[in-house]
Amino acid sequence: DGGITQSPKYLFRKEGQNVTLSCEQNLNHDAMYWYRQDPGQGLRLIYYSQIVNDFQKGDIAEGYSVSREKKESFPLTVTSAQKNPTAFYLCASSKTGSNQPQHFGDGTRLSIL
C-alpha cells in the first residue's frame, strides 16, 4: 500500500532537547513538506523540498531543521531554539507541478514535558 508514514505518533520533548520527527513516503513523489498545526488553526509551512538534497524555508522555519538525503525521506528536527514546539506536525508529499494536490501522513503530536 502506497502512503506516507510519520513516526512517532506522540512525542515528548524535555527542555533543551532536540527531537527528530520521521517522515517516509513510498509514493515516488519528488516534493515533500512539513507543516505545523496549532489547535483551531490552519496549516503553517515549516520547510519544503522539491528534490533530493535541496530544501527551502517556509513561513515558520526558525527553530527547525530538515534534510533530504533520500527521495523517500524528509525528517524534521525540532531544536531547542524552538521555544513553543507543542503542536501537531504534518508531513505531506506531492508530484511536481502546480496542479498537484498534497497528500498527508497521519501526523505527530509533540508536547513539552
Added chain:
Amino acid sequence: QKEVEQNSGPLSVPEGAIASLNCTYSDRGSQSFFWYRQYSGKSPELIMSIYSNGDKEDGRFTAQLNKASQYVSLLIRDSQPSDSATYLCAVNDSGGYNKLIFGAGTRLAVHP
C-alpha cells in the same frame, strides 16, 4: 502576503440538508484549488480538486470555482453526521515551488 479566507464556523446543518462552505483567495495567479476534510485529531484528507471555472461534482460533493471573483465553494448534499469535520480550502501559490496556501478551515456540524 497571499491569503485564503474561510469562515471558521461552526456551520450547523440538520441531517439531510445541503451544507455550503465558502473560500476566497488573494493570489490572482492561482490555478489549482483543493478541498480537504480533517476530522478532529486526524490529518487532512483530499476530497475534491477543481481547476476550471464552473462546477465539478463527485458523489454528494460539488466544488464550484469562480476565478474572476476569486471564490471557491464546496456543497455537500444530503449531509450526514459523519460529514462533521473541519474543511480546509487550499490554493496553489502562483509563485511556484509546488506550494499550497491553506485556509484555517470551516468547522461543519451535522446534527441528527
